[in-house]
Amino acid sequence: MGLRHASFIARTVYVRNNNIEEACGVLNRIMGREGLFEQFRRTRYYEKPCQTRRRVNFEKCKAIYNEDMDRKIQFIMRKNREEPFPGCS
Amino acid sequence: MxxxxxxxxxxxxxxxxxxxxxxxxxxxxxxxxxxxxxxxxxxxxxxxxxxxxxxxxxLPPVDEGTKGEKSIQIDNLLSSSEILFPDETTPFRLHDGTPYKDLPICNIKVSHNNTIISLTDCHGKVQMIHTCGKEGFKNTRKGTNIAAQATATTFGARTLRSGIKTVRVRIRGIGPGRMSSIKGLQIGGLDIVSVTDNTHVSWTPPRPRKARRL
Incomplete structure (x- = not known):
């Protein structure tokens, strides 16, 4: 078992109590979160450079939007206000 | 005009x-x-x-066997750290009297059009092979989850008959048979110790085939 591409060490989940669904779900979730499935699907067919640019630009915009929206939500949800319900008194 | x-x-x-x-x-x-x-x-x-x-x-979404890919409940499950992942003692852990590293491997190759299951020993020597095509499914029907499950069930039963009960599963590729083939193996009577993913993913692949025109 070489360490560089160690099989059965990386991307491996044990099956507990013969619960296949759970093990597969965990494996899929980890693979999905790491973006492996996404990359696999994308490289199934050639992506033209213009499509790559388009996708990258879209991802950039989405990341900016998500970041801002997260900040907004955190701002609304913060709990250390002096007055708990501002504007309602 | x-x-x-x-x-x-x-x-x-x-x-x-x-x-x-x-x-x-x-x-x-x-x-x-x-x-x-x-x-x-x-x-x-x-x-x-x-x-x-x-x-x-x-059109309905195509089943790729990647159930749970986007579900957030599993994140909570992961953070509870009850899931077992391999560590340095894993190869020597006994399963049914055999250390993990000597368990036979069930390799499953899933593609969009077919599912190929093969059984190898711990060194990678192939002992048995079965596909959806061999099972009797032809053409498009090969690439369905039902075909994969039926194939895996037959294969599991055959493996049992040859005297092997405990296997570790190594799965490659995404396709309709990804989940259902593992389930089929279990229905066939095999005892699955672990599930490993071996999908080949590259960030600098050779140029793939041209895109489909829909």
């Missing part, structure tokens, strides 16, 4: 259609051909691409 329109005017059916409403209002004798209508386009249809897009969007 004008020429083609004129040609259409000269054709009897078009003339008929033009004339028929007036005839209807007069006496209504020729009711037989008035029901036949056909759209007349002077140019190509503009909405064709949109129609196709809508049709594709309305």
């Amino acid at each position: 004008i020429k083609s329109a004129l040609r259409l005017l000269a054709s009897p059916s078009f003339k008929d259609r033009l004339l028929s409403p007036s005839l209807l209002s007069e006496g209504g004798k020729f009711t037989g051909s008035t029901n036949i209508w056909r759209n007349f386009h002077a140019t190509t249809r503009c909405q064709k691409a949109e129609d196709k897009k809508m049709m594709l969007a309305s």
